[in-house]
Amino acid sequence: MQIIERTCLENLFDLLKARGYDLFGPVARDGAIVYDQIDHVTDMPIGWHDRQEKGTYRLEKTSGSSVFAYAVGPYSWKKFLHPSAHLLWKAARTENGFELIKDEEPEKRKPAFIGVRACELNAILIQDKVFLGGQAVDSNYQANRAGAFIVAVNCTHPAGTCFCTSMGTGPKAKNGFDISLTELIEGGNHYFIAEAGSEKGADILLQIPGRPAAENEIAAGDDALKQSSEKMGRKLDTENIKELLYANADSPVWDEVANRCLSCGNCTMVCPTCFCTTVEDKTDLTGQHTERWSKWDSCFSLDFSYIHGGNVRTSVKSRYRQWMTHKLAAWIDQFGTSGCVGCGRCITWCPVGIDITEGLAAIRNNQTEKNNEI
Ligand code: SF4
């Protein structure tokens, strides 16, 4: 482990840029922390903190110098790896039919993602399984993911809606990163404990001015992460979660939630693991040109479950139940892991404050009451 002084963080940016990476990281914009292209450390939300609760997100600017003292915002890294819309192909009419048009692809620089939280890193690893781990590989995701450099940030400022500790996905990044950073500010000292997670990362770290971490600094980092674990705003009991949800398709809790749910799909748009898409064809008015696009879809949209001339999930209840049961139970059968990393976004960005942790706890309580009656 190595200590990088705050004043040397820019060296990391310079080294990555010199190696052909475009940098993407958090910026404070439009009242939220969002991810976008960045060039310098000063582009990041220095001194900003967030407050999150169900259906609530507020940013506050302080005079502090912290670089990463906030939790995740509405965007996740799927914005870059699995964008909300991308062109699959386009074609022009010809005398005998049509021909596909292939544009010259501009040369793409590799992305370096700066400030990836442990929960988000786990979400990327889950999407790797979905898009790259099966028989059919998603070539768009594969191209976006190839060569990405990941600078993870161990999270010391969890939000009121976070529960990564319950899901075993944070607050410390364990694998899947090139470099991880733990930010510490003690008195007048502002520094990062940096750890390499790959050869690429180790090679970069060697070139940043720094020194080996002292025992007391490592202990301070561990302590900050222990406190972070204890400060998580939410908890989710994962014991027998799959069996619990499979056995409760008829729980009255689904009706209660469905009475409030607007079926707006916000929870699936902000979720870093949700991956469903639809396909849209666009033909211009001349009829000479057509394009096929892939776009994010949601299990909350009616069209999404339209199969063979009919919709198989016509009620909001059936759509909410599908989302939560897939996320927390069926995903385990399908991909060998939960589909939830405990980032809390679906709770913060639900306009009516529906909370996945409360929903699961209610189903569990209901089941316990039923068991007690027997
Ligand atoms: S279900 Fe909610 S808490 Fe879980 S990963 Fe998705 S957005 Fe985050």
Ligand code: SF4
């Ligand atoms: S749970 Fe909330 S965010 Fe999700 S569809 Fe229902 S109202 Fe929208």
